[in-house]
Amino acid sequence: xxxxxxxxxxxxxxxxxxxxxxxxxxxxxxxxxxxxxxxxxxxxxxxxxxxxxxxxxxxx
Numbered sequence: 001x002x003x004x005x006x007x008x009x010x011x012x013x014x015x016x017x018x019x020x021x022x023x024x025x026x027x028x029x030x031x032x033x034x035x036x037x038x039x040x041x042x043x044x045x046x047x048x049x050x051x052x053x054x055x056x057x058x059x060x
């Protein structure tokens with residue numbers, strides 16, 4: 001979940017004029033990165049070998 005502070009930080013990084021689409025894309029990216037970091041902190045990860053095995057199953 002994003003905080004007001006993180007949203008403010010992102011807005012400050014933008015130029016004086018920007019599209020709402022650019023802002024939304026950036027906020028979605030930041031939220032996804034935060035979610036991934038939180039999952040990693042909780043140990044909700046898979047090994048590279050397990051990922052390779054899963055991807056290999058997709059193409060059989």
